[in-house]
Amino acid sequence: MDGHLTQAHGKDWWDRPKLVGKGPRDALTRNKGAEGRNRWVERKNQRPIYYTELGHLADIITSEDGWKVFKPILDDQAWVKSHVRAFELPRNVVAHMNPLLEKNVKGLEVRAQEWFDQIKDHPPPTNKPATSGGTPL
Numbered sequence: 001m002d003g004h005l006t007q008a009h010g011k012d013w014w015d016r017p018k019l020v021g022k023g024p025r026d027a028l029t030r031n032k033g034a035e036g037r038n039r040w041v042e043r044k045n046q047r048p049i050y051y052t053e054l055g056h057l058a059d060i061i062t063s064e065d066g067w068k069v070f071k072p073i074l075d076d077q078a079w080v081k082s083h084v085r086a087f088e089l090p091r092n093v094v095a096h097m098n099p100l101l102e103k104n105v106k107g108l109e110v111r112a113q114e115w116f117d118q119i120k121d122h123p124p125p126t127n128k129p130a131t132s133g134g135t136p137l
Helices: 002-009 022-037 054-061 064-074 077-095 102-119
Strands: none
Touching: 002 064, 022 054, 054 064, 054 077, 064 077, 064 102, 077 102
């Protein structure tokens, strides 16, 4: 996601208000603040997207500027939102140390395969230098 957005809008794509709305920005502030208060945990010092929450990824993808980038790959905003939501709910269960039911695991496997099938011909661009053979490092 970051690679596609960086290619389309530059490395400072996070600063575009028609791409990143209030929800992801608030999550960034909250999560970076928690990181600063808990100094015993390794600091991420990463790009802003790594401080977002899972549901905010769908918000960014389906935003006005995000959809210009992702429509050719994902095609349907409702599909994107429903798939992200399908990952988000079980992720929250597991994050709070609860097991998933077997039917939920199977549902995740199906949704994940659908997602992978949808994006398989659209790998994210890389900004890494190429080796002499032209393959990204």
